[in-house]
Amino acid sequence: MGEQEGEGTSFEYTPTRVVAAVCTVMVCASLAIERFLHYAGKKLTKDGRKPLFQALQKVKEELMLLGFISLLLSVCQSRIVTICVDEDIMKHFLPCALPDDKDHPNILRHLLENTESPVGICAQKGNKVPLLSTEALHHLHIFIFVLAIVHVTFSVLTVIFGGAKIRQWKKWEISIKEDESDSSKAAEPEFTNVRDHDFITKRFMGLGKRSEALGWLRSFAKQFYGSVTEPDYCALRLGFIMTHCRGNRKFNFHKYMMRALEDDFRKVVGISWYLWIFVIIFLLLNIDGWHTYFWIAFIPFMLLLAVGTKLEHVIIQLAHEVAERHIAIEGELVVKPSDEHFWFHRPKIVRHFIHFILFQNAFEISFFFWILVQFGPHSCIMGKLIYIIPRLIIGAFVQVMCSYSTLPLYALVTQMGSNFKKSMFDEHVQAGLISWAQKAKKKNALTSTTTKRQDGSGSSDGDGGGGGPRDSGPDAELHGIHIATDSQQGT
Structure with missing residues (x-):
């Protein structure tokens, strides 16, 4: 009963x-x-740690989205499982080949005789079957939840380990400041052969325009060992300071870089809409015999190597420019940051690639464990052992490589764009700039309203005498704010 x-x-x-x-x-x-x-x-x-706090809020948003998806699936479950379609439609685009009916006669007979089950209800309507069974809906529900949790976890681990690697560079920052404050070294600047500088020697090494291919090969290999050296850090740091804050030679570049990384992490930890589209495309193409799950594992692997190679090559390009432009320099060697060195002249594209790499790798690992727990190691979706081992090795390699090489490279090299990020300013300075911009906008709107009223009343004197100064005051304030807050965070 x-x-x-x-x-x-x-x-x-x-x-x-x-x-x-x-x-x-x-x-x-x-x-x-x-x-x-x-x-x-x-x-x-x-x-x-406001950026990390905002990243935590992003995690809460993802959990809330998962909760809503769970609620929606639970509420609509009874409706979805009673949607009946022709049986022939459900025999195509399957992750696994259908077993012969003779192998499962008792199960099929039991389902058809049970008129209260979704299969039995659809069978009464003719040659019909449910669009999605209760069990399949439950499995899909669990997969979405596991995917989001694994992605957030992997992103956090990547930033933790990558941040630990970047913190090792703090000793270089301290060493530079000690050298600059040493009064005994405040002598007349001397001329130095550019090719004898450590940064040029290790990065340029006589590469010319005809050796472009050799430069790319060197960039590819360099990301696997010593991706960033002390001469690299010193040269790029000085180039950034001389370009964006020439008047503050004591600028803490390392602290700024860490703040910028934390700010980017807030954007990386979330699952954007285009990543969900990728999940849907994979579920569509995960067809028996296509081995989509195996081939798709190479996407983050190849993209990670491409990103690491590009970032290393940016450093070589900076060294190449200096070596081609100067034979000898007076004083310190200064590189010139520029967006021209990055893909589509937009350094922030690298962040989107890293976001996709982390998500795709989390997708691979979460899908593997989901199949292992839900269907067992011998599931047809899991595939043969020859497909399983390479996927796991690639997943571990991508996670370690992204944490200890690619992410630190990204944190340093993307500062070599034409603009700096809003992390240049401390929290209270950012708040002050935003408040200033809002007040300037209100003042500009009020001035525009007053001008329109004067125009309506026919006051030509007001137009001729006050238009110029009125426009220049608020507009100048707004222009200064845009330079300090909006356009300067182009990377």
Whole structure:
């Protein structure tokens, strides 16, 4: 009594102690996660780590989106499983080949005879089957949840390990400031042969225009060992300071770089709409015999190598420009940052590539463990062992390489664009600039309204005498703000 064949016992006939126990466990787990995120946010706010706090808020948004997806699937489940379609439609574009009916006669007969099940309901309408079964809907629900959690976790681990690598460069920053403050070294600047400079020697090494291919090969190999050296850091740091803050030679470039990385992490940790589109395309192409799951693993691998090679080549280009332009220099060697060295002249494209690489790699790992847990190691979707091992090796390689090489390269080299990021300013300075811009906009709007009223009343004197100064004041303020806040964060 109270049971539906194939569906199990309903809520009406389930012991209350079981219901209460399950609810207690779920509520406690949810509250524990919520409290952990809350205290983590308070800690980040107290430490002044606003970008990381915003990244945490982004994680909460993703969890809220997952909760809504779960709710939507649960509410619509009873409707979806009763949508019936022709059986022939469901025999194509399958992840696994259909087994012969003779291999599963009892299961098929049981489903067709159970008129209260979705299969039985559709069978009464003729040669029909459910569009999506309850079990398949449940598996899809779990996969989306696992994918989001793994992506957030992998992104956090990448930034933690990458940040640890970048923090090792702090000793170079300290060493540079000690050298600059050493009064004994404040002597007359001397002429130096450019080719004898460590940065040029290790990066340029006589490469000319005819050796472009050799430069790319060297860039490809360099990302695997010593991707950033002390001469690289010193040269790029000085180039940034002389371009963007020439009057402040004591500018803490390392601190700025860490703030910029934290700010970018806030954008990387989320799952953007185009990433969800990629998931849908993969689910569409995951057809039996195509081995899509195997071939798609090479996308983040190849893209990661391309990004690392490009970032290394930017450093070589900077060294090449100096070596081609000068034979000897007086004083320090200064490189010239420029957007021209990056893809489509936009350094921030690299961040989008890294975002996609991290998501794609998380997708590969989450899909593997989801198949392993849900269907077992011998599932047809999992494939043969010859396909499984390369996927796992590639996934581990991408994660380690992105953490210890590509991300530190990105943090340093993308500062070599034509503009600097808003992380140049401390939090209170950013807030002050934004407040100033808002006040200037209000003042400009008020001035424009006053001018229109004067025009309507026929006051030609007001137009001729006051138009110039009125326009130049607020517009000048707004123009200065745009330079300091908007256009300067082009990277």
